[in-house]
Amino acid sequence: MHYVRLLRPPTVEHGRSRALLKIALTITTDLGDAYLSPEEPVEFAVVGAYKNEDGRLTPVNLTQNATPRWRAGMRALKFDLQLPPHPISTIQIRPASRQLTALGTNNVYPVGGSRGLIMGVYADMPSDEEKPSLVCFRSLRLAGANQDPAAPVNALQVEEDFGDSIARHIWDGGVVTLSLIADLCLTGTSPSGPYPMPLLKSFLCQQYRELNILELGCGVGIVGIGLLRILKASGYDTNPRILMTDLPEAEERAQANVSRYLADSPPSEEENPEVKFESLDWQDGKVGVFGEKTQSKPWDLVVVSECTYNTDTLLALVQTLSAVHSHSAQKAEGAHSTKIFLATKPRHSSEREAFDMLADEGWAVDEKTVVPLPVLNGNSQSVEMYLLSKS
Structure with missing residues (x-):
């Protein structure tokens, strides 16, 4: 998959008659290690939105008179667009062709199995008095959640940084993982026969108690x-509680996205939101040193997405997984088995060491699936997903 990345915040230049919107972007893979190189130029649409008199957002196509195009060999695309008289509050930049656009999880899985896709990007436009x-x-629409035309669109929105570095950006593995899980839990049907991960579907979607998930x-x-x-x-009768963990440098953006979610879906109990963040270094986790939030619950499922690419941290990761399993068994004061859901887009062969280490720690694969990930005018890739348990 490819991603539209804004190289800097969009700016507005005021002229005598009309204001100009100035945009600089690039289109790369998730790690920024390859630029989009299409056989034919790809046209892009820029859609602005302004608030009308009743406060609702009204879309307006800003590229009606000028169509930006990305061609093979390009590393950046800079262009100016005339703005309408209405103050624009938000812009979206995506391929003009919806067939090339990753608009929702159902575009990525299973439809995305036949073509490479490009994910668009959104940016808020500040007023003249505000800093960019x-x-x-x-924004990613969730499959099956908005089938009623009268229902509001259920979309996941996630902030990330400007620029084309790999830090503080979403990666392919996360997008594909969510797309498959949305298909499992929301569509109610399997378009290609049996579900690819029936045990995971049963575990996630048929819980009759609080489901504690640690990422x-x-x-x-x-x-x-x-x-x-x-x-x-x-x-389904599931009551999920999710604790996301990472190194301290990830906290600012993760917390911002937690706040974005809570603003859109406020919890019934303000003191006990359904999703939280806590810093966790695997060098501490491997010896069972956890923060207060991680220690507070026995964990039913540990989610690990796109974390096996760095072989230097594999041993600490695997030992942290086993330490969470031991903690959960002690916390539950009885029979309790933590499962692992692991997703990865293999980037080099040395990642396989993770599974040897997991086996050495007593973890076994209960089920596995491989989701194809085509790349527009590039070699096809894939995302592997595993459900593991420990005897």
Whole structure:
């Protein structure tokens, strides 16, 4: 998959007759290690939104008279667009062709199995008195959650930083993981025969008690917050509580996305929101040193997405997983078995060491699936997902 990335905040230049919106972007893979190189130029749409008299957002196509195009060999695209008289509050930049756009989870899985996709980007436009925002955001519609035309669109929104570095951005593994889980829990049907992970579906969607989920290496929080949204929308008797963890440098963006979720879905008990963040270094976790929030519960499921690419941290990660399992068994004061849901887009062969280490610690794979991830005019990739348990 490719991503539209804003290289800097969009700015407005005021002229004599009309204001100009100035945009600089690039289109890269999730790690920024390859630029989009299409066989034919890809046209892009920029859609602005302004508030009308009743406060509702009204969309307006800003590229009716000028169509930005990305061509093979480009590393950046800069262009200016005329703004309408109405003050624009938000812009969206995406491919003009919806067939090329990752608008929702159902575009990524299973439909995305046949074509490469590009994910668009959103940015808030400040007023003349405000400083430009330092973040942009992604929006991903959840499959099956908005089938009623009269119902509001249920979309996951996640902030990330400007620029094309890999830090504080969403990655392919998280997007594909959410897309498969949304298909499992929200659509109610399997378009390609039996569900690819029936044990995971049963575990997530047929709980009759509070389901405690711990995420390791959450990054900006797309998987943890997206999983919570999916489970809350599933209609099953599940009551999820999710704790996202990562190093301290991830806290600012993860907390911002928690706040964005809570503002959109305020908890019934303000003191006990359904999703939280806590710092956790695996060098501490591997010896059972956890923060107050991590120690507070026995964990039913530990989610790990796109964390096996760095072989230097694999041993600490695996030992932290086993330490969480031991903590949960002690906390539950009885028979309790923590499961692992692990998703990864393999980037090099040395990642396989993680599974040897897990086996050495007594973890066994209960089920596995591989989701194809085509790349537009590039070699197809895949995301592997595993459900593991410990004897």
